[in-house]
Amino acid sequence: MSVDVHRATADPFTLGGRTFGSRLIMGTGGAPSHQVLADALRASGTALTTVALRRLDPSAAGSVLDVIRALHIEVLPNTAGCYTAREAVALAKLAREALETDWIKLEVIGDERTLFPDPVELLDAAEELVDDGFTVLPYCGDDPVIARRLAQVGCAAVMPLGAPIGSGAGIRNPYNLRIILEQAEVPIILDAGIGTASHAAQAMEMGCAAVLCASAVTRAQDPVLMGAAMAEAVSAGRKAFLAGRIAERLYADASSPDYGRPDLTG
Amino acid sequence: MTITITVNGAPSEVPDDTTVADVVATLGHDPSLPGVAAAVDGTVVRRATWRDAVLADGVRVEVLTAVQGGDR
Numbered sequence: 042m043s044v045d046v047h048r049a050t051a052d053p054f055t056l057g058g059r060t061f062g063s064r065l066i067m068g069t070g071g072a073p074s075h076q077v078l079a080d081a082l083r084a085s086g087t088a089l090t091t092v093a094l095r096r097l098d099p100s101a102a103g104s105v106l107d108v109i110r111a112l113h114i115e116v117l118p119n120t121a122g123c124y125t126a127r128e129a130v131a132l133a134k135l136a137r138e139a140l141e142t143d144w145i146k147l148e149v150i151g152d153e154r155t156l157f158p159d160p161v162e163l164l165d166a167a168e169e170l171v172d173d174g175f176t177v178l179p180y181c182g183d184d185p186v187i188a189r190r191l192a193q194v195g196c197a198a199v200m201p202l203g204a205p206i207g208s209g210a211g212i213r214n215p216y217n218l219r220i221i222l223e224q225a226e227v228p229i230i231l232d233a234g235i236g237t238a239s240h241a242a243q244a245m246e247m248g249c250a251a252v253l254c255a256s257a258v259t260r261a262q263d264p265v266l267m268g269a270a271m272a273e274a275v276s277a278g279r280k281a282f283l284a285g286r287i288a289e290r291l292y293a294d295a296s297s298p299d300y301g302r303p304d305l306t307g
Numbered sequence: 308m309t310i311t312i313t314v315n316g317a318p319s320e321v322p323d324d325t326t327v328a329d330v331v332a333t334l335g336h337d338p339s340l341p342g343v344a345a346a347v348d349g350t351v352v353r354r355a356t357w358r359d360a361v362l363a364d365g366v367r368v369e370v371l372t373a374v375q376g377g378d379r
């Protein structure tokens with residue numbers, strides 16, 4: 042059995058009681074067209090992709106749902122655009138109606154410039170939605186306390202940001218992410234701020250169960266190629282994590298033996 | 308007799324026996340198919356009840372579907 046096949050069966054990605062064939066969750070915002078989106082999603086190998094809920098526009102051509110489902114990818118609605126728990130809960134219920142799923146990617150924004158989540162409204166919404174039978178995947182700040190609280194109210198995963206949405210800055214606070222990972226009781230999925238492949242690999246090497254990536258792929262100059270890059274980065278990072286890396290040292294640790302060194306002095 | 312309701316933010320004059328299903332159909336979606344959700348005055352209306360949900364004068368109807376997007 043090849044290493045890859047062995048790993049795939051021995052290292053399944055389970056989330057909310059389901060198993061997914063990819064640890065790369067994709068977003069759809071920012072893709073220049075449905076065709077580009079379709080090609081990028083295919084290249085990414087993703088099994089789960091998020092969509093927003095907006096007013097039905099009779100003049101819109103085609104549906105993003107058709108794009109995603111044609112690729113046999115699971116659709117995950119989000120509450121993008123919500124600033125209060127009340128809005129997010131209402132939108133989640135509408136998403137459940139529209140898409141016939143009780144999974145929700147919960148986003149409650151607290152600041153328009155940073156798009157950082159509002160932890161108070163977020164926790165309120167998460168608790169209410171969990172009580173209403175939703176499988177809640179909340180986007181949160183890189184704060185170990187909010188991460189713990191969200192897991193305690195019953196969220197299926199916790200999704201801390203690496204950096205502001207769309208910033209492409211990667212993991213701004215790896216120390217906080219490490220603490221979140223150490224204390225995790227549910228899968229930790231890095232969400233927001235990924236800019237390129239190495240960021241995704243870094244998140245996976247640190248121990249994230251998965252990453253969510255949108256702008257880095259949809260707004261790349263070549264979204265299809267970046268989608269493929271992200272797939273490989275997530276896979277490489279996961280293998281590195283499972284392989285058990287060497288410790289980081291300040292000084293050298295010679296890899297060649299001292300025994301058997303020749304005396305070549307004149 | 309007609310009433311005035313708001314549909315996706317725009318005022319609309321409609322017959323007084325208009326249902327949620329009628330509004331959804333007007334927006335180009337077959338009300339019997341999934342993929343769309345509706346709320347009246349902020350409260351979700353289950354698709355199974357759309358054909359019976361007659362709208363009152365002055366209500367705000369929101370009809371939503373999935374689109375590309377996220378806060379990222």
